[in-house]
Amino acid sequence: MGVLDNQFLQLQQLQDESNPDFVAEVVSLFFADSERLLNDLTRALDQPTIDFKMVDSHVHQLKGSSSSIGAERIKNACVAFRNFCEEQNIEGCMSCLQQVKQEYCLVKNKLETLFRMEQQIVAAGGSIPMMELSF
Amino acid sequence: MTTTNGVASLRLISDEIDGFDLSPSDTEEVHVLAVDDSFVDRKVIERLLTISSCKVTAVDSGRRALQFLGLDEEQSVNGFDGLKVDLIITDYCMPGMTGYELLKKIKDSSALREIPVVIMSSENILARIDRCLEDGAEDFIVKPVKLSDVKRIKDYLTRDVNLGNEGRGINKRKARESCDLSSSPPSVITSSSSPSSPSSPFRSPSILSSSAPCSPPSTLDSPTSRLKMTISD
Numbered sequence: 001m002g003v004l005d006n007q008f009l010q011l012q013q014l015q016d017e018s019n020p021d022f023v024a025e026v027v028s029l030f031f032a033d034s035e036r037l038l039n040d041l042t043r044a045l046d047q048p049t050i051d052f053k054m055v056d057s058h059v060h061q062l063k064g065s066s067s068s069i070g071a072e073r074i075k076n077a078c079v080a081f082r083n084f085c086e087e088q089n090i091e092g093c094m095s096c097l098q099q100v101k102q103e104y105c106l107v108k109n110k111l112e113t114l115f116r117m118e119q120q121i122v123a124a125g126g127s128i129p130m131m132e133l134s135f
Numbered sequence: 136m137t138t139t140n141g142v143a144s145l146r147l148i149s150d151e152i153d154g155f156d157l158s159p160s161d162t163e164e165v166h167v168l169a170v171d172d173s174f175v176d177r178k179v180i181e182r183l184l185t186i187s188s189c190k191v192t193a194v195d196s197g198r199r200a201l202q203f204l205g206l207d208e209e210q211s212v213n214g215f216d217g218l219k220v221d222l223i224i225t226d227y228c229m230p231g232m233t234g235y236e237l238l239k240k241i242k243d244s245s246a247l248r249e250i251p252v253v254i255m256s257s258e259n260i261l262a263r264i265d266r267c268l269e270d271g272a273e274d275f276i277v278k279p280v281k282l283s284d285v286k287r288i289k290d291y292l293t294r295d296v297n298l299g300n301e302g303r304g305i306n307k308r309k310a311r312e313s314c315d316l317s318s319s320p321p322s323v324i325t326s327s328s329s330p331s332s333p334s335s336p337f338r339s340p341s342i343l344s345s346s347a348p349c350s351p352p353s354t355l356d357s358p359t360s361r362l363k364m365t366i367s368d
Contacts, residue, residue: 007279014182014282022182029174060228064257065175068279 001073003110008070027111030069034104037062041097045090055093056085062100066107073103165292169193170200170225170237171255176278180224180255183285192220197232197240200225206244220250222292224276227256227263235267242271253288255280 015022037058044055063078077100084092118128167189171177177193184191194200204220223241225234232240234254241247251273256263264275273291276284 007281010279010281011179014179014186019182026175026178026182029178033174057230060257061173064228064278065173067257068173068175068179070279 001076003071003073003107005070005072007068011069024115026069027115030065030071031108033065034062034074038097038101038104041100045093045097050088050090050093052085052088052093056082059085059100071103071107074100074107077103164188164190165221165289166190166192166219167222167224168200168203168220170195170197170223170229170234172196172226172229176226176255176280180280180285183280183282184224186282187285187289189222189285189289197225197229197234197237200237201240204241204247204250206240206247222251222253222288224253224255224288227254227267228258235263235270238267238270238272251292 011023011026041055041058041062044051044058059078059081063075063082066072066074066078077096081093081096081100084096121128165188167184169177169180169184169191171180171193172195177195181191181193192203194203200223204223223237225237227234234256238252238254241250241252248271252271253274253276254267254272255276255278257278259277267275274288276288
């Protein structure tokens, strides 16, 4: 399963000369949002009594934003996470939190590399071709 | 004939008022109020709408949306009609006031009920979709929102504006049995995401009450679909 799905391409299509940093801006918002949510989740699962509704609410938000930028693996990890919340399964939730964090790190890495490479290309006088949406 | 001069001079004046753009077409931008508690989604929807030539106001809650619309807690509208809203697009799941609750408040308001409301949700739940549509939503978009979704809504809206008020309400399927409104029968398309929804067959008849040649539900891949408002091809 890809790290970034079709939705990411959709976002790239929305970027143009008048809005050259659109994708970077959305991704930055995503990073900030996700890190906040992951912190909240860590804290929530660390409580003596776990409020599963609140945990579920955070995961729902994370699922939403990762879906909006095309971070498919995070989104899928969130789906599993929500199932464990519903079951009030603490171990399942903990394990999912770890997984979500891993997937987040992976996506963050890939995106940061992507942006760095794009910057290098542009700085060297090249241009980034727009990808065709062929699927 | 005797009034030609009067008419001609009126037209000249109105051209001047319209100012720089003398094209006869309607250049008034569609103004959309977008409501979503997620930063990321707000940014994306804002861009999708802007790139579709809409003017956008994005707010983060139902309460702020109502404030913007001039509908305060006492359910009265102050004389705040400087910023006419042509469409409201709102997320369903929001803390405080859900998109559905916002929809109800808007449809309950005599001043605002004519404004079309579109609901967005990351969850492809048939009962939810039904409820929103039956309670007055014009359309329901399953997230993540794509450019094609926005384009479709905008096309519907612009066409609707051109038709005037008779065009409005064309998608109020429960109210309209007759299909003398020949354009834009609702047709059903599959959702792009494959939902893990139950295997129940798709539709309650109320949505497909128009006699338009919609594709029968059995041809759909997924039991749950968004409704598509398009001009029939």
